[in-house]
Amino acid sequence: MTQTPDLDVREGVDRETVETVQNMGSYKYGWDTEIEMDYAPKGLNEDIVRLISQKNEEPEWMTEWRLEAFRRWQTMSEPKWAMLNYPVIDYQDQYYYARPKSMEIKPKSLDEVDPKLLATYEKLGIPLKEQMILAGVEGADAAPAEGRKVAVDAVFDSVSVGTTFKDELAKAGVIFCSISEAIREHPELVKKYLGSVVPQSDNFFATLNSAVFSDGSFVYVPPGVRCPMELSTYFRINAENTGQFERTLIIADKGSYVSYLEGCTAPQRDTNQLHAAVVEIVVLEDAEVKYSTVQNWFPGDENGKGGIYNFVTKRADCREARAKVMWTQVETGSAITWKYPSCILRGDESQGEFYSIAIANNWQQADTGTKMVHLGKNTRSRIVSKGISAGQAQNTYRGLVSMHPRATNSRNYTQCDSLLIGDKCGAHTVPYIEVKNTSSRVEHEATTSKVDDDQLFYCRSRGMDEEEAVALVVNGFCRDVLQALPMEFAMEAQSLVAISLEGSVG
Amino acid sequence: MLKINNLHVKLEEEDKQILKGLSLEVPAGQVHAIMGPNGSGKSTLSYVLSGRDGYEITEGEATLDGESLLDMEPEERAAAGLFLAFQYPVEIPGVGNMTFLRTAVNAQRKARGEEELSSAEFLKQIREKARNLDIDAEMLKRPVNVGFSGGEKKRNEILQMAMLAPRMCIMDETDSGLDVDAMRLVADGVNALRGPDRSFLVITHYQRLLNHIQPDVVHIMSNGRIVKSGGPDLALQIEDEGYGDLLAEAG
Numbered sequence A: 001m002t003q004t005p006d007l008d009v010r011e012g013v014d015r016e017t018v019e020t021v022q023n024m025g026s027y028k029y030g031w032d033t034e035i036e037m038d039y040a041p042k043g044l045n046e047d048i049v050r051l052i053s054q055k056n057e058e059p060e061w062m063t064e065w066r067l068e069a070f071r072r073w074q075t076m077s078e079p080k081w082a083m084l085n086y087p088v089i090d091y092q093d094q095y096y097y098a099r100p101k102s103m104e105i106k107p108k109s110l111d112e113v114d115p116k117l118l119a120t121y122e123k124l125g126i127p128l129k130e131q132m133i134l135a136g137v138e139g140a141d142a143a144p145a146e147g148r149k150v151a152v153d154a155v156f157d158s159v160s161v162g163t164t165f166k167d168e169l170a171k172a173g174v175i176f177c178s179i180s181e182a183i184r185e186h187p188e189l190v191k192k193y194l195g196s197v198v199p200q201s202d203n204f205f206a207t208l209n210s211a212v213f214s215d216g217s218f219v220y221v222p223p224g225v226r227c228p229m230e231l232s233t234y235f236r237i238n239a240e241n242t243g244q245f246e247r248t249l250i251i252a253d254k255g256s257y258v259s260y261l262e263g264c265t266a267p268q269r270d271t272n273q274l275h276a277a278v279v280e281i282v283v284l285e286d287a288e289v290k291y292s293t294v295q296n297w298f299p300g301d302e303n304g305k306g307g308i309y310n311f312v313t314k315r316a317d318c319r320e321a322r323a324k325v326m327w328t329q330v331e332t333g334s335a336i337t338w339k340y341p342s343c344i345l346r347g348d349e350s351q352g353e354f355y356s357i358a359i360a361n362n363w364q365q366a367d368t369g370t371k372m373v374h375l376g377k378n379t380r381s382r383i384v385s386k387g388i389s390a391g392q393a394q395n396t397y398r399g400l401v402s403m404h405p406r407a408t409n410s411r412n413y414t415q416c417d418s419l420l421i422g423d424k425c426g427a428h429t430v431p432y433i434e435v436k437n438t439s440s441r442v443e444h445e446a447t448t449s450k451v452d453d454d455q456l457f458y459c460r461s462r463g464m465d466e467e468e469a470v471a472l473v474v475n476g477f478c479r480d481v482l483q484a485l486p487m488e489f490a491m492e493a494q495s496l497v498a499i500s501l502e503g504s505v506g
Numbered sequence B: 001m002l003k004i005n006n007l008h009v010k011l012e013e014e015d016k017q018i019l020k021g022l023s024l025e026v027p028a029g030q031v032h033a034i035m036g037p038n039g040s041g042k043s044t045l046s047y048v049l050s051g052r053d054g055y056e057i058t059e060g061e062a063t064l065d066g067e068s069l070l071d072m073e074p075e076e077r078a079a080a081g082l083f084l085a086f087q088y089p090v091e092i093p094g095v096g097n098m099t100f101l102r103t104a105v106n107a108q109r110k111a112r113g114e115e116e117l118s119s120a121e122f123l124k125q126i127r128e129k130a131r132n133l134d135i136d137a138e139m140l141k142r143p144v145n146v147g148f149s150g151g152e153k154k155r156n157e158i159l160q161m162a163m164l165a166p167r168m169c170i171m172d173e174t175d176s177g178l179d180v181d182a183m184r185l186v187a188d189g190v191n192a193l194r195g196p197d198r199s200f201l202v203i204t205h206y207q208r209l210l211n212h213i214q215p216d217v218v219h220i221m222s223n224g225r226i227v228k229s230g231g232p233d234l235a236l237q238i239e240d241e242g243y244g245d246l247l248a249e250a251g
């Protein structure tokens, strides 16, 4: 009888989850860093847009691009179709740029970065030293002790603090840097691809982002290159009353491969904070991109006070034949989540996948899902969504599957499961399906269930307390999606599932 | 070990009395069997002892080693050494059998202030115990009870019992739905656990399990009460004559 190493590791993972539940208070990233900041004046106008552009030392064309977006934005209004309820956002009552004073002169390397900033990331558990990450982390003692490298771009409020493993990546021809650096150093790539997946005018929040985005990450993987390590960006909102508007652009050239991870946290405050990000992914012929997110912005307290308003536009364009993209997201944070990572399946035989866990507890509201737009022939898409609602939360899956006339012989499979904990929360499924040719097929399965008392009793009769039991049952419910995540993220996600459901029973 | 005194239990939601003054004592190291017709309250007794919601105890008490069971949470009873092999084991989709057991074992150890079992030690133990019950690696990986046959579910309960090493084991109709071979495996599993510090309460419909697991005492339960207790012969008598005469005589 042989045991696969994979199973052993997962065993360790689950155990860790259970420990985490027992050992942790609630939101564990709620502290803030006391640091001197430079703010742009409050409010939003053309001068602020120019100022952001100037702070980033951008060329004229970029400033113009932003201004164009800003002018457009002024004519637009916030979308109202989502099942989200929140007070009117006063866009003039926000700061649009906040930068640690120590970042005024750009550090040339991580050694020059303010130790306070480095300490922030260390406290968050984000490795900014170029070190091997042990795939097994502490506690998972059965894990294979095989080292893995992960390159990190760390974004603190409006600026990128630094990016690790740049040199090693450069040797492979991979460009991984902040988007502001890319605009300065690789204008030809940025000009060609920025806004080519999510146009400036795409939607209210994306247009706002186009005008005021301050930083974010940029990735270019050249033809035929398999990126030698996982890339990740870690976003941290620290400053109060400051929106975060990051912009990420990933280009996977022909036949390349990259796996990209994104994580985010914010201090616990009783005011709401705005986050409106845009992620664009361009996938060329035979290339493949995996994009994984663990979104853990502060969700607000148990009375619904505070928390991040998260309005995000993420889209991948499988621009050429056999391009492949996979979105995996674990959404546990934010007071409001408005987010639909999408795939444009333009190339023939291109493939899109979307795996999602969305947890809403207390007063959180999530309206999230995906769009699979099949334009090319023989395209495939797969959607697996697991929504968990607890407390007074509302959780909506909203998904579009569209088969265009030219997208012959295409397939979609959608599985959409909702789990309810308690009887004051809600789960909603809103699928939109359009099939405009006769040879394509769309399959949609949806279930809604409650955490079953018999399951909880069974676990408890074996010695687990109620919270452990809920965490175990919910992790089981999410298993298909957890397995789609890279190992480190899977562990983090499992403990997050447990933590974010604290206090949801009993 | 286990003492039940004049236990009266009704359903919380309905005005229905199920246990009507049940008394029973299982000393350490002994195996007691409970037999009785369907609907006499055997499963209810096992659920009430292990702390399931939905019942109201209107009178009486139950203690494990002198400690009142009925005020404890289910997980506290488990940590105190009580175990119930369910008549209908519950499915938990997506949760690996092994993960489930490891979480349970360590939760109990933690509750008792003991060190966690290392993964190597856990794997060693579970492999050995699974082999004895003819449970293969595949079944250990599969989600808890999902897609298990009736016999697999019951053997899985005994595997959990062997891993958790409780002092008071309650088995609710573990033999129903088992073929002869599976029943022998289950009985061997139970016999291997027998010892001076461990007691068993074996609920069964049929005498045949008791051929393999020799009970010290057999109780006949009917309509929420123990109506007769005796030696192993009592089970044989039931097998031959049915409950009819016996219940008439008792009632």
Ligand SMILES: Nc1ncnc2c1ncn2[C@@H]1O[C@H](COP(=O)(O)OP(=O)(O)O)[C@@H](O)[C@H]1O
Residues within 6 Å of the ligand: B011, B018, B036, B037, B038, B039, B040, B041, B042, B043, B044, B045, B054
């Ligand atoms: N949750 C319940 N709701 C309604 N009736 C119940 C419930 N639990 C038990 N009963 C009833 O109580 C009686 C005893 O049931 P049970 O304990 O399952 O008996 P046994 O295990 O001896 O067959 C039966 O009449 C059964 O229908």
Ligand SMILES: [Mg+2]
Residues within 6 Å of the ligand: B042, B043, B044, B087, B172, B173
């Ligand atoms: Mg029964």
